Amino acid sequence: xxxxxxxxxxxxxxxxxxxxxxxxxxxxxxxxxxxxxxxxxxxxxxxxxxxxxxxxxxxxxxxxxxxxxxxxxxxxxxxxxxxxxxxxxxxxxxxxxxxxxxxxxxxxxxxxxxxxxxxxxxxxxxxxxxxxxxxxxxxxxxxxxxxxxxxxxxxxxxxxxxxxxxxxxxxxxxxxxxxxxxxxxxxxxxxxxxxxxxxxxxxxxxxxxxxxxxxxxxxxxxxxxxxxxxxxxxxxxxxxxxxxxxxxxxxxxxxxxxxxxxxxxxxxxxxxxxxxxxxxxxxxxxxxxxxxxxxxxxxxxxxxxxxxxxxxxxxxxxxxxxxxxxxxxxxxxxxx
Ligand SMILES: Nc1nc2c(ncn2[C@@H]2O[C@H](COP(=O)(O)OP(=O)(O)OP(=O)(O)O)[C@@H](O)[C@H]2O)c(=O)[nH]1
Ligand SMILES: C[S@@+](CC[C@H](N)C(=O)[O-])C[C@H]1O[C@@H](n2cnc3c(N)ncnc32)[C@H](O)[C@@H]1O
Ligand code: SF4
Ligand code: SF4
Numbered sequence: 001x002x003x004x005x006x007x008x009x010x011x012x013x014x015x016x017x018x019x020x021x022x023x024x025x026x027x028x029x030x031x032x033x034x035x036x037x038x039x040x041x042x043x044x045x046x047x048x049x050x051x052x053x054x055x056x057x058x059x060x061x062x063x064x065x066x067x068x069x070x071x072x073x074x075x076x077x078x079x080x081x082x083x084x085x086x087x088x089x090x091x092x093x094x095x096x097x098x099x100x101x102x103x104x105x106x107x108x109x110x111x112x113x114x115x116x117x118x119x120x121x122x123x124x125x126x127x128x129x130x131x132x133x134x135x136x137x138x139x140x141x142x143x144x145x146x147x148x149x150x151x152x153x154x155x156x157x158x159x160x161x162x163x164x165x166x167x168x169x170x171x172x173x174x175x176x177x178x179x180x181x182x183x184x185x186x187x188x189x190x191x192x193x194x195x196x197x198x199x200x201x202x203x204x205x206x207x208x209x210x211x212x213x214x215x216x217x218x219x220x221x222x223x224x225x226x227x228x229x230x231x232x233x234x235x236x237x238x239x240x241x242x243x244x245x246x247x248x249x250x251x252x253x254x255x256x257x258x259x260x261x262x263x264x265x266x267x268x269x270x271x272x273x274x275x276x277x278x279x280x281x282x283x284x285x286x287x288x289x290x291x292x293x294x295x296x297x298x299x300x301x302x303x304x305x306x307x308x309x310x311x312x313x314x315x316x317x318x319x320x321x322x323x324x325x326x327x328x329x330x331x332x333x334x335x336x
Contacts, residue, residue: 001063004309012066024134029194060088075101084112099144106151163190178233178249260314279309
């Protein structure tokens, strides 16, 4: 296992398979790469099947035991089933998707070895959904969630970005996962770093407080020190419940913004669709090429990426005397 200078072991990789997408979500950070708009056909700049598989085989040598496929929309890749089937057996395989292509493909993905799926769903009303995603595919997303459940991918995590447009929908989404077996909710704090629009931020602590008040159980996850709440639906509020009871749903909060604890517990290296390693989601100045992607080039680049990884909040960005975050000057001229 490789460990960075800050004692963070790298146990997982997040592989962006494409930056193409059939949605145009107003908040999209595209895993740190900017715009997803553009042609939907396969692009030459994407890592091919062999590159992705070779990369996974090499990092498995370093003890990496989990891969998350993401994008853009990873299901636009027609070789996704093959990539998953050829992923080293010792790796847990998960995917984050907008869900629209799961109907008709979920079974094949599971047969290939997919173990978990997160489906992005920001609202429970087609018009609200369309306003955020710029897509009318709401019904397809619901069908996608059902297809994933039927294919045995339970629990399916629904990803919801909490920001100005969606904050009001949180209570109904919490009820939705409490009332429907097999679903969990992941509330993701809106990250303004890569999208601009800081005015869309909401105070995520208020969501924590609201959930803590209603929760029948609370847990801290090792990964990123994330908090998980088990919450009863509003119809059952006030009745004695435990986390295993029907009518109780799990809600996890992902709150990376200005959160040094989150970064101190970050164990994942990212790979862009073009095959660049990336030590931190929030940075684009630390991209590292893997050259022609031979085994030795991948090995070397992966080692260097881990050696140079830096927690974003609390180290790369530090607070100045006025309490504002600013770039730590020791990284001003640092090599990537
Ligand atoms: N800044 C930052 N944001 C993250 C990180 N991990 C997840 N996020 C945010 O959470 C979003 C959803 O994460 P997912 O791709 O669904 O996966 P996950 O929740 O991290 O992982 P699992 O719980 O293993 O499914 C990401 O696209 C980011 O917006 C991280 O390491 N750093
Ligand atoms: C970039 S998308 C890629 C995978 C897939 N297209 C999807 O939407 O699930 C991965 C996740 O990032 C989340 N996300 C995108 N932009 C974000 C932002 N600015 N802040 C927080 N989360 C964001 C999305 O909601 C989604 O759950
Ligand atoms: S579906 Fe995912 S990749 Fe596509 S625009 Fe929305 S968040 Fe971005
Ligand atoms: S260092 Fe922090 S901001 Fe960067 S990827 Fe890890 S958790 Fe996210």
